[in-house]
Amino acid sequence: MSKLQLCLVVNGRAEEAARFYAATFPDSALGAIHPAAADFPGGKAGDTLVVEFTLLGQPCFALNYGPPTPFSDAISFQVLTDDQAETDRYWNAIVADGGRARDCGWCQDRFGLSWQITPRALMAGMADPDPAAAARVMQAMMTMQKIDIAAIEAARSGEAQ
Numbered sequence: 001m002s003k004l005q006l007c008l009v010v011n012g013r014a015e016e017a018a019r020f021y022a023a024t025f026p027d028s029a030l031g032a033i034h035p036a037a038a039d040f041p042g043g044k045a046g047d048t049l050v051v052e053f054t055l056l057g058q059p060c061f062a063l064n065y066g067p068p069t070p071f072s073d074a075i076s077f078q079v080l081t082d083d084q085a086e087t088d089r090y091w092n093a094i095v096a097d098g099g100r101a102r103d104c105g106w107c108q109d110r111f112g113l114s115w116q117i118t119p120r121a122l123m124a125g126m127a128d129p130d131p132a133a134a135a136r137v138m139q140a141m142m143t144m145q146k147i148d149i150a151a152i153e154a155a156r157s158g159e160a161q
């Protein structure tokens with residue numbers, strides 16, 4: 001077992017969240033579901049307290065505990081994608097069913113967790129050794145919600161208008 005695990009407090013929706021993440025991303029799986037042995041803030045003995053899951057190979061658990069605790073942008077998940085189809089698949093899954101699109105590749109799922117669905121082409125363009133190319137890529141990104149890889153590559157090459 002890893003010494004570091006991510007804990008997501010999902011207030012009554014731990015199993016739903018873990019199932020969604022496990023179904024959406026590769027190298028992800030639902031693990032053990034643990035009921036509470038006693039009453040706790042936000043639930044009673046026998047209610048689901050902890051749901052173990054793996055997300056993109058990382059051990060995590062979702063916790064049903066206490067009063068609503070909203071997520072903030074101070075913590076987000078960045079998922080690097082290899083092509084537009086992968087970018088679209090993850091983006092569409094995250095924003096569906098109550099999620100929302102945000103700017104510059106950011107989106108938020110229905111549980112309130114922020115994600116950055118980030119094509120590797122964007123990261124490469126922003127790190128281009130040519131400062132003008134990197135600036136064009138950043139300017140193009142600033143106009144987008146979901147990242148359009150073809151538009152990023154066109155900006156990087158100087159072909160975008």
